[in-house]
Amino acid sequence: MKKLNTADFDKLEKRYRSQLINSISGVKSGNLIGTKNIEGQTNLAVFNSVVHIGSDPALIAFIQRPTTVERHTYENIIATEKYTINAIHHEIIYQAHQTAARYMREESEFDETSLETEYLDDFFAPFVKGSPLQFSLKLEEEISIKTNDTKLIIGRVESLYFDEKLLEKDGSLSLDKGSINAILGLDTYLSIKKTAKLSYAKPDRPLKNLLK
Amino acid sequence: MKKLNTADFDKLEKRYRSQLINSISGVKSGNLIGTKNIEGQTNLAVFNSVVHIGSDPALIAFIQRPTTVERHTYENIIATEKYTINAIHHEIIYQAHQTAARYMREESEFDETSLETEYLDDFFAPFVKGSPLQFSLKLEEEISIKTNDTKLIIGRVESLYFDEKLLEKDGSLSLDKGSINAILGLDTYLSIKKTAKLSYAKPDRPLKNLLK
Numbered sequence: 001m002k003k004l005n006t007a008d009f010d011k012l013e014k015r016y017r018s019q020l021i022n023s024i025s026g027v028k029s030g031n032l033i034g035t036k037n038i039e040g041q042t043n044l045a046v047f048n049s050v051v052h053i054g055s056d057p058a059l060i061a062f063i064q065r066p067t068t069v070e071r072h073t074y075e076n077i078i079a080t081e082k083y084t085i086n087a088i089h090h091e092i093i094y095q096a097h098q099t100a101a102r103y104m105r106e107e108s109e110f111d112e113t114s115l116e117t118e119y120l121d122d123f124f125a126p127f128v129k130g131s132p133l134q135f136s137l138k139l140e141e142e143i144s145i146k147t148n149d150t151k152l153i154i155g156r157v158e159s160l161y162f163d164e165k166l167l168e169k170d171g172s173l174s175l176d177k178g179s180i181n182a183i184l185g186l187d188t189y190l191s192i193k194k195t196a197k198l199s200y201a202k203p204d205r206p207l208k209n210l211l212k
Numbered sequence: 213m214k215k216l217n218t219a220d221f222d223k224l225e226k227r228y229r230s231q232l233i234n235s236i237s238g239v240k241s242g243n244l245i246g247t248k249n250i251e252g253q254t255n256l257a258v259f260n261s262v263v264h265i266g267s268d269p270a271l272i273a274f275i276q277r278p279t280t281v282e283r284h285t286y287e288n289i290i291a292t293e294k295y296t297i298n299a300i301h302h303e304i305i306y307q308a309h310q311t312a313a314r315y316m317r318e319e320s321e322f323d324e325t326s327l328e329t330e331y332l333d334d335f336f337a338p339f340v341k342g343s344p345l346q347f348s349l350k351l352e353e354e355i356s357i358k359t360n361d362t363k364l365i366i367g368r369v370e371s372l373y374f375d376e377k378l379l380e381k382d383g384s385l386s387l388d389k390g391s392i393n394a395i396l397g398l399d400t401y402l403s404i405k406k407t408a409k410l411s412y413a414k415p416d417r418p419l420k421n422l423l424k
Contacts, residue, residue: 002379003333005371009270016383021267023385024347024372026299027394027404028264029238051263052240053275054360055233058221063265087238093408094419101413112415121215135236141359145366147352148266152364154357159217160236167214171228172397173235181407182239182394185384187422190404192239195393196305197400201313203324207306210399 023185030088030183032096033062034117034126035076042117042126043072044109046096048183050085058157059140060085066149072105077139077153082124085155087133090179093189121159132163132178235397242395244308245274246296246329246338247288254329254338255284256321258308260395262297270369271352272297278361284317289351289365294336297367299345302391305401333371344375344390 009017028048035043053059064074077083088096095113103112110117110126117126123136137155144151166173175192182190197210221229240260247255265271276286289295300308307325315324322329322338329338335348349367356363378385387404394402409422 001373002376003371003373006270006369009268009369009372012383014268018267019380019383020372020385021270021369022264023383023387024345024369024374025262025264025272025297026241026243026392027239027387027402029240031238049263050237051261051275052234052237053357053362055230056221056226057360058218058233058236059360060237063263085237090407094410097410097419098413101415101417103415107415133236141357143355143357143364145265145353145355145364147366147368148269148271150265152355152357154359156359157218157221157233157236159215160221160232161213161215162236164214168231171224171231171235172400173232175235175239175396176402180238182402182404184387184404184406187412188384188409189407190239190388190394191407192394192396192402192404194396195302195401195403198306198309200399201310203313203315203319205313207309 019185027190028183030096030181030189032086032088032099032128032131033073034084034086034128035073036080036125037076038079041106042108042110043076044099044115044128045073046088046099053154059154060137060157061152061154064151064153070105074153078142080124081139082136083155084123084125084127084134084136086128086131087175087178087180089132090181090191092130093181097187120161123159132166133173133175133180134162135160231397239402240395242300242308242393242401244298244300244311244340244343245285246298246340247285248292248337249288250291253318254320254322255288256311256327256340257285258300258311265366271366272349272369273364273366276363276365282317286365290354292336293351294348295367296335296337296339296346296348298340298343299387299390299392301344302393302403304342305393309399332373335371344378345385345387345392346374347372
């Protein structure tokens with residue numbers, strides 16, 4: 001086993017350190033956040049920090065990096081309180097990654113990447129057409145993380161859309177059936193394959209693999 | 213596409229709703245958090261909400277569910293400010309999942325699951341022996357999420373240990389080479405496979421797949 005401590009971290013070159021530390025939390029979700037400003041300019045950005053907060057009410061959050069530079073997604077969410085989250089499936093990983101480029105405020109990542117907007121049920125913010133799992137959110141809570149000036153942005157899910165073939169009998173969604181990718185570190189896209197679906201854990205009762 | 217809105221969510225049976233909403237944020241990390249109380253009693257718990265907060269300083273967080281029932285991991289972290297995070301590799305997914313069972317405070321999930329403790333560099337909290345990626349943390353910030361009474365627990369990484377075969381030239385860790393699993397929803401374990409490692413995104417520059 002290789003070992004590094006805080007003093008070792010401080011000796012690492014900035015990009016190397018970022019690649020390393022971004023790898024240690026484990027596999028990440030891969031999502032596109034769609035927004036629109038009050039002038040009607042759309043924006044789309046890839047995020048690998050979307051995280052489940054609660055099911056009742058349905059709350060989903062993401063980590064917003066420091067807003068010391070222009071952050072169009074964040075600005076639009078604060079101004080309009082509406083945004084969409086769209087899963088990244090295998091067919092669009094290049095386009096999804098390209099949304100991370102530093103485009104100007106007056107440029108839309110939809111135009112730049114040829115991903116298509118889709119407006120569902122008159123929701124204000126655009127969805128990504130073709131994504132097999134999409135939902136709309138209303139901003140619920142914005143929390144400042146003092147230690148490094150990031151924020152936790154929490155939204156309440158309003159409407160949820162998904163390809164019916166993903167739905168299992170117990171309510172879970174088989175993201176693998178939609179070729180939905182995950183992200184490793186900063187730049188690596190992953191396909192997924194189920195190894196086990198385990199029964200509810202109780203003391204002194206053996207687990208069953210429900211896939212078998 | 214199937215569609216559900218907030219009114220539909222409220223009609224769903226509780227467990228079904230939990231399975232569904234836990235699936236929509238995307239693929240999750242799979243980690244075991246190791247703690248010890250001041251009497252020396254160890255605790256180990258599976259978490260699917262570990263998330264990267266920042267690289268400099270190295271900050272990793274997780275979502276703590278409401279502490280209206282006994283939460284041994286949380287109690288130990290608040291009391292001792294020390295804990296470990298250990299990646300779940302394929303060989304231990306049953307044992308990892310079993311740590312979710314509601315054991316008594318005086319029972320250790322290490323004993324109950326036959327996962328072995330390991331103490332590295334005199335750190336107070338136990339690591340999971342055999343995990344290919346492990347790190348120790350000091351509690352840095354505890355943030356209350358008002359909307360649903362959960363918490364974001366942020367720790368600063370102190371020491372990092374990983375199997376050398378995971379390390380790539382750019383500093384990233386290939387979790388697939390350690391058979392590290394991801395989690396889907398509440399109970400499904402996933403193996404991962406790289407589909408692309410994409411170059412740094414800039415406007416008007418085509419992306420390269422660095423795996424090729």
